[in-house]
Amino acid sequence: NAGVMQNPRHLVRRRGQEARLRCSPMKGHSHVYWYRQLPEEGLKFMVYLQKENIIDESGMPKERFSAEFPKEGPSILRIQQVVRGDSAAYFCASRGQATTDTQYFGPGTRLTVL
């Protein structure tokens, strides 16, 4: 049973480009969370999605950031017109159906904006 998969593991973008980060949850999981870890900080919640629905996006910056979790395929976190301050590690976690189920984390995507 594969764990949570994220790709790419490392992504380098120049300022103004777009970044697309992908997350495939564990098999059987339909709840996905995205977190951001800025250098030398803890993880901060960004967005919570179920299949085809955004449930809570209270942690997402209002502009340039969007997320989706389509019926088929991975969840995508999209950052348009990246700036240097977007450089961070972005982690995806998934859980099963029960609200108290443990969240399992992927290895993260480390985004560097030049």
Added chain:
Amino acid sequence: GEDVEQSLFLSVREGDSSVINCTYTDSSSTYLYWYKQEPGAGLQLLTYIFSNMDMKQDQRLTVLLNKKDKHLSLRIADTQTGDSAIYFCARHAMEYGNKLVFGAGTILRVKS
């Protein structure tokens, strides 16, 4: 401000016990977690405790929860150099879609 706080750094000698502390402000959390992060890696779930428990032991790990003081600790017995990592305390925020709220992490350095 942050509602989950941890001390930033802990240094111990190999073979000693390590105790990493965490305090939180929101008492509604049902679960509290400890995650481990090695350099450049993702988060590994170490252990968790349900809020109606005082203690949980799992091999070298002991979690203590003082709900009255909103204090959580992780004790690692016989600390090894492989335990060197960042340890994150997190609470389960059921009222907010079950997201996790993390502390800033404690860097554990084990000296041989």
